[in-house]
Amino acid sequence: MVLKLYDFLPSGNDYKVRLVLTQLEIPFERVNIDITKGESRTPEFLQKNPNGRVPVLEFEDGRCLPESNAIMFYLTEETELLPSDRFRRAQVLQWLFFEQYSHEPYIATSRYIVSILGNPPEYEAVLAEKKEKGYAALNVMEHHLSDRPFFVGDRYTIADISLYAYTHVAHEGDFDLSNFPSIQAWLQRVQSQPRHIPITQR
Amino acid sequence: MVLKLYDFLPSGNDYKVRLVLTQLEIPFERVNIDITKGESRTPEFLQKNPNGRVPVLEFEDGRCLPESNAIMFYLTEETELLPSDRFRRAQVLQWLFFEQYSHEPYIATSRYIVSILGNPPEYEAVLAEKKEKGYAALNVMEHHLSDRPFFVGDRYTIADISLYAYTHVAHEGDFDLSNFPSIQAWLQRVQSQPRHIPITQR
Numbered sequence: 001m002v003l004k005l006y007d008f009l010p011s012g013n014d015y016k017v018r019l020v021l022t023q024l025e026i027p028f029e030r031v032n033i034d035i036t037k038g039e040s041r042t043p044e045f046l047q048k049n050p051n052g053r054v055p056v057l058e059f060e061d062g063r064c065l066p067e068s069n070a071i072m073f074y075l076t077e078e079t080e081l082l083p084s085d086r087f088r089r090a091q092v093l094q095w096l097f098f099e100q101y102s103h104e105p106y107i108a109t110s111r112y113i114v115s116i117l118g119n120p121p122e123y124e125a126v127l128a129e130k131k132e133k134g135y136a137a138l139n140v141m142e143h144h145l146s147d148r149p150f151f152v153g154d155r156y157t158i159a160d161i162s163l164y165a166y167t168h169v170a171h172e173g174d175f176d177l178s179n180f181p182s183i184q185a186w187l188q189r190v191q192s193q194p195r196h197i198p199i200t201q202r
Numbered sequence: 203m204v205l206k207l208y209d210f211l212p213s214g215n216d217y218k219v220r221l222v223l224t225q226l227e228i229p230f231e232r233v234n235i236d237i238t239k240g241e242s243r244t245p246e247f248l249q250k251n252p253n254g255r256v257p258v259l260e261f262e263d264g265r266c267l268p269e270s271n272a273i274m275f276y277l278t279e280e281t282e283l284l285p286s287d288r289f290r291r292a293q294v295l296q297w298l299f300f301e302q303y304s305h306e307p308y309i310a311t312s313r314y315i316v317s318i319l320g321n322p323p324e325y326e327a328v329l330a331e332k333k334e335k336g337y338a339a340l341n342v343m344e345h346h347l348s349d350r351p352f353f354v355g356d357r358y359t360i361a362d363i364s365l366y367a368y369t370h371v372a373h374e375g376d377f378d379l380s381n382f383p384s385i386q387a388w389l390q391r392v393q394s395q396p397r398h399i400p401i402t403q404r
Contacts, residue, residue, distance in 0.1 A: 050345050067300060094267060
């Protein structure tokens with residue numbers, strides 16, 4: 001089966017899927033979608049995801065699966081990246097939903113405004129609000145990681161991959177991680193996993 | 203096992219869990235947490251969920267699980283509310299993440315501002331932006347439901363429960379559903395499921 005990943009290279013959401021596919025050694029083909037040029041809103045792309053967002057994973061038979069965290073869950077069922085214990089699996093989901101609701105809308109979008117859109121001045125007030133809520137999310141992570149090596153069950157799972165994706169580039173959205181020693185140590189642990197790749201690697 | 207649900211009665215996120223527990227006929231005890239009075243940010247509550255949000259499901263042994271959609275997934279594994287097929291299960295997750303990222307932040311929070319906070323004038327600009335993005339989410343739902351009875355696999359699942367929770371009270375945030383006939387028919391189908399309860403029922 002040849003998997004096709006519709007993917008914008010700087011996107012952390014897309015990177016999550018690229019990293020999982022690479023760590024599981026699953027071959028895939030990348031199709032670049034430049035979201036800054038509207039390529040995720042064309043009629044053709046909206047057939048694949050009516051919500052107009054990357055990433056989308058396309059199977060050989062044409063079925064399409066959007067939403068980075070749903071794709072990761074699909075790819076890692078019955079692998080070591082997703083616990084087989086029911087409660088631990090729910091805890092992984094807890095952090096995936098935390099990531100999409102309480103983390104990504106502040107930390108990822110700040111990076112998008114600052115580093116991808118080039119920090120246009122009209123976003124100043126928006127960025128200030130995102131900063132406050134982004135630091136709140138980082139505080140929750142720092143607290144949780146203060147006495148554990150990974151987010152769930154003392155093992156590297158997709159909860160770590162999901163939160164790593166935008167946390168390790170948070171400085172590109174002007175977040176300062178120097179007061180978050182547990183997060184910094186955890187970033188190092190994630191980076192030292194076998195077959196780790198950097199965000200811009202295809 | 204006695205389950206304890208920390209729950210704010212008007213909250214759609216909390217209602218999701220109450221509805222699942224009721225439909226699966228799982229007994230539980232409700233603990234009311236009034237989020238408008240800061241009761242989800244007390245030191246005691248932050249022990250249960252450091253992110254300071256309801257709902258939280260507490261087990262008899264003291265373990266706690268936050269995040270409505272993660273709780274629903276946990277409760278419905280190996281029930282008819284969650285498909286056993288791996289791809290369909292991933293599609294359910296796709297819609298749960300859609301709900302938390304593209305729907306709830308606009309439709310639920312508009313209702314919170316309009317009907318729970320009493321529509322204070324300083325939120326006017328915020329509400330206008332939420333309206334645009336909320337209608338975008340409703341359009342994605344209307345399109346998807348135009349040729350299917352439920353969100354995934356032609357069956358009632360937690361994807362429907364998740365999206366029903368705030369869609370059926372969208373008018374309380376000043377959304378008008380009259381131009382969404384497929385959504386309206388789907389709301390009726392959800393309401394006609396066995397053991398359905400309204401949002402304010404304990």
